[in-house]
Amino acid sequence: MVVAGAILTLAYFTVFLPRQQPAQDIKVAMTPENIERGRYLAINVLQCVDCHSERDWSLYGGPPIEPVGAGRSCMTKDTEAAGVNAGQANFPGILCIRNITPDVETGIGGWTDGEIIRSVREGVDNHGSSLFPIMPYFIYRNVSDQDMEAVVAYLRSVEPVTSVRPQKEINFPMSYLMHLWPEPLDGPVPMPDRSDRLAYGEYLAVVARCEFCHTPKDPNSMDGFEGRRFAGGMPFFLNGKVMYPMNLTPHESGLGSWTKEQFIQRFKMFAEPMKVDPRDNTLMNWNAFSGMTEEDLGLLYDFFMTLPPVPTELEPI
Numbered sequence: 001m002v003v004a005g006a007i008l009t010l011a012y013f014t015v016f017l018p019r020q021q022p023a024q025d026i027k028v029a030m031t032p033e034n035i036e037r038g039r040y041l042a043i044n045v046l047q048c049v050d051c052h053s054e055r056d057w058s059l060y061g062g063p064p065i066e067p068v069g070a071g072r073s074c075m076t077k078d079t080e081a082a083g084v085n086a087g088q089a090n091f092p093g094i095l096c097i098r099n100i101t102p103d104v105e106t107g108i109g110g111w112t113d114g115e116i117i118r119s120v121r122e123g124v125d126n127h128g129s130s131l132f133p134i135m136p137y138f139i140y141r142n143v144s145d146q147d148m149e150a151v152v153a154y155l156r157s158v159e160p161v162t163s164v165r166p167q168k169e170i171n172f173p174m175s176y177l178m179h180l181w182p183e184p185l186d187g188p189v190p191m192p193d194r195s196d197r198l199a200y201g202e203y204l205a206v207v208a209r210c211e212f213c214h215t216p217k218d219p220n221s222m223d224g225f226e227g228r229r230f231a232g233g234m235p236f237f238l239n240g241k242v243m244y245p246m247n248l249t250p251h252e253s254g255l256g257s258w259t260k261e262q263f264i265q266r267f268k269m270f271a272e273p274m275k276v277d278p279r280d281n282t283l284m285n286w287n288a289f290s291g292m293t294e295e296d297l298g299l300l301y302d303f304f305m306t307l308p309p310v311p312t313e314l315e316p317i
């Protein structure tokens, strides 16, 4: 019985998972507005470029190195947490952050627009295979259709780079569990109305992954702790050093005493990357975020100020 159960379970994982739907039949408009919006999103807001490029850890925030988008060295069980997020250390197998330039052989040049959109928001590649959830598709499912099309227009507009990224090899049981995560969207994702300042600020706080890094999570389920959304305190590791994302609620231990100007300034001060001892670097993408508009940073601040104030509690290491 136990053996039959195990076989059925494995069959379920390989036959019925990952859940998926056909990629949309869509051709994005390669207008200058779309490409510009997509560039802003991919570099400064969604951090596609930060993750999918090698980084210069001698500069604060680790700005990406040219050619950007061509992928990044692979994570293995020996990897020191050198900059994606805490999940990069001790990786169970081999995972390479892939080349997302439009090179046909080694990048995504041969994918349809619909396949790229599906991979970013629903977590399956052009063949319908699961992407490992370090690729934050479970967050990007909140990216609106309009913004997603702009990102694709930008990705198509850059120079193709030949850069072979080896295929992943994920160890058991992760090799099975990863198929549980991809999930098709069940309808269009509308763009929040920019005149609704709080809704738009919340949209940015989610898709720019402020919520992901700044909400403490149960390490087993990866669900955020009840009542502590944006309250910070989850440990991140870089080069053996621990750092805690700040509490972004308006509690006095969080953003309580910060003015909007201070908040915006805190980002803008990193526009020119500063030299830093790599051991004192940070996993907060300061350089990328410094390119966000003052308007968008202000919307983030206004949204954070509406959150219930929650005291900071540092999670155990």
Ligand code: HEC
Residues within 6 Å of the ligand: 042, 046, 047, 048, 049, 051, 052, 084, 095, 096, 097, 098, 099, 100, 107, 108, 116, 119, 120, 125, 126, 130, 131, 132, 134, 135, 136, 140, 151, 168
């Ligand atoms: C936290 C790091 C991270 C961020 C941020 C990120 N990615 Fe990824 N991405 C990955 C990893 C890791 C993979 C490889 C997953 C795998 O092979 O299973 C990947 C895979 C992909 C793939 C599949 C490529 C292939 O050849 O299979 C595409 C397309 C992609 N990412 C596009 C994007 C876009 C567009 C964004 C921004 C909206 C983005 N990524 C942001 C880490 C990231």
Ligand code: HEC
Residues within 6 Å of the ligand: 084, 085, 205, 208, 209, 210, 211, 213, 214, 236, 243, 244, 245, 246, 248, 266, 282, 283, 284, 285, 289, 300
């Ligand atoms: C990849 C994880 C990650 C993401 C994404 C992220 N943060 Fe952070 N953040 C951190 C870490 C780690 C720190 C603590 C180290 C530091 O201050 O650089 C931090 C620190 C901060 C600080 C404190 C600065 C100070 O003076 O102490 C602010 C403010 C902040 N983040 C805001 C944001 C906002 C707003 C977003 C979304 C636009 C965001 N963060 C996205 C990880 C992240």
